[in-house]
Amino acid sequence: METILSTDLAEYIRKECGENVFLCYQCQKCSSGCPVVEHFDLAPNQVMRAVQLGQKEMVLQAKKRAAEGLQ
Numbered sequence: 001m002e003t004i005l006s007t008d009l010a011e012y013i014r015k016e017c018g019e020n021v022f023l024c025y026q027c028q029k030c031s032s033g034c035p036v037v038e039h040f041d042l043a044p045n046q047v048m049r050a051v052q053l054g055q056k057e058m059v060l061q062a063k064k065r066a067a068e069g070l071q
Protein backbone atom coordinates (compact mmCIF):
# COMPACT_ATOMS: atom_id res chain seq x y z
CA MET A 1 0.00 0.00 0.00
CA GLU A 2 1.40 3.34 -1.04
CA THR A 3 1.38 6.18 1.45
CA ILE A 4 1.44 9.71 0.10
CA LEU A 5 1.98 12.52 2.55
CA SER A 6 0.51 15.87 1.63
CA THR A 7 -0.18 19.17 3.31
CA ASP A 8 -3.03 19.96 0.91
CA LEU A 9 -5.75 19.02 3.41
CA ALA A 10 -4.12 21.01 6.21
CA GLU A 11 -3.78 24.00 3.89
CA TYR A 12 -7.42 23.68 2.85
CA ILE A 13 -8.53 23.71 6.49
CA ARG A 14 -6.31 26.69 7.23
CA LYS A 15 -7.83 28.62 4.34
CA GLU A 16 -11.41 27.68 5.20
CA CYS A 17 -11.39 28.29 8.95
CA GLY A 18 -7.99 29.66 9.87
CA GLU A 19 -6.97 26.70 12.03
CA ASN A 20 -3.41 25.43 11.92
CA VAL A 21 -3.61 21.68 12.44
CA PHE A 22 0.15 21.50 12.84
CA LEU A 23 -0.20 23.11 16.25
CA CYS A 24 -1.63 19.82 17.52
CA TYR A 25 1.06 18.05 19.51
CA GLN A 26 -0.98 14.95 20.35
CA CYS A 27 -1.56 15.68 24.01
CA GLN A 28 -4.89 13.81 23.67
CA LYS A 29 -6.80 16.13 25.96
CA CYS A 30 -9.49 16.47 23.29
CA SER A 31 -9.93 12.71 23.08
CA SER A 32 -9.74 11.98 26.77
CA GLY A 33 -12.38 14.61 27.49
CA CYS A 34 -14.72 13.74 24.64
CA PRO A 35 -17.93 12.10 25.91
CA VAL A 36 -18.67 10.40 22.57
CA VAL A 37 -15.20 9.28 21.49
CA GLU A 38 -16.07 5.62 21.93
CA HIS A 39 -18.69 5.91 19.19
CA PHE A 40 -16.28 6.91 16.44
CA ASP A 41 -13.57 5.10 14.50
CA LEU A 42 -11.11 7.92 15.02
CA ALA A 43 -10.61 9.86 18.22
CA PRO A 44 -10.22 13.64 17.82
CA ASN A 45 -6.43 13.50 18.18
CA GLN A 46 -6.32 10.75 15.56
CA VAL A 47 -8.28 12.94 13.18
CA MET A 48 -5.78 15.71 13.78
CA ARG A 49 -2.82 13.42 13.07
CA ALA A 50 -4.46 12.08 9.92
CA VAL A 51 -5.07 15.63 8.71
CA GLN A 52 -1.48 16.60 9.50
CA LEU A 53 -0.32 13.67 7.38
CA GLY A 54 -2.74 14.48 4.58
CA GLN A 55 -4.67 11.25 5.00
CA LYS A 56 -7.85 12.66 3.52
CA GLU A 57 -9.48 9.32 2.71
CA MET A 58 -8.84 8.03 6.23
CA VAL A 59 -10.61 11.05 7.66
CA LEU A 60 -13.48 11.06 5.19
CA GLN A 61 -14.07 7.32 5.45
CA ALA A 62 -14.07 7.27 9.22
CA LYS A 63 -17.49 6.35 10.45
CA LYS A 64 -19.50 6.46 13.53
CA ARG A 65 -19.59 2.96 15.00
CA ALA A 66 -23.29 3.33 15.67
CA ALA A 67 -23.90 4.04 11.98
CA GLU A 68 -21.90 0.96 10.96
CA GLY A 69 -24.13 -1.16 13.10
CA LEU A 70 -27.09 -0.07 11.02
CA GLN A 71 -25.54 -1.18 7.72
Ligand code: SF4
Pocket (backbone or CB within 6 Å): 023, 024, 025, 026, 027, 028, 029, 030, 031, 044, 045, 048
Ligand atom coordinates in the same frame (compact mmCIF):
# COMPACT_ATOMS: atom_id res chain seq x y z
S1 SF4 B 1 -6.15 18.84 19.11
FE1 SF4 B 1 -6.32 17.46 20.84
S2 SF4 B 1 -4.42 16.26 20.84
FE2 SF4 B 1 -4.09 18.07 19.58
S3 SF4 B 1 -3.18 19.59 20.95
FE3 SF4 B 1 -5.40 19.96 20.90
S4 SF4 B 1 -6.22 18.78 22.65
FE4 SF4 B 1 -4.13 18.02 22.23
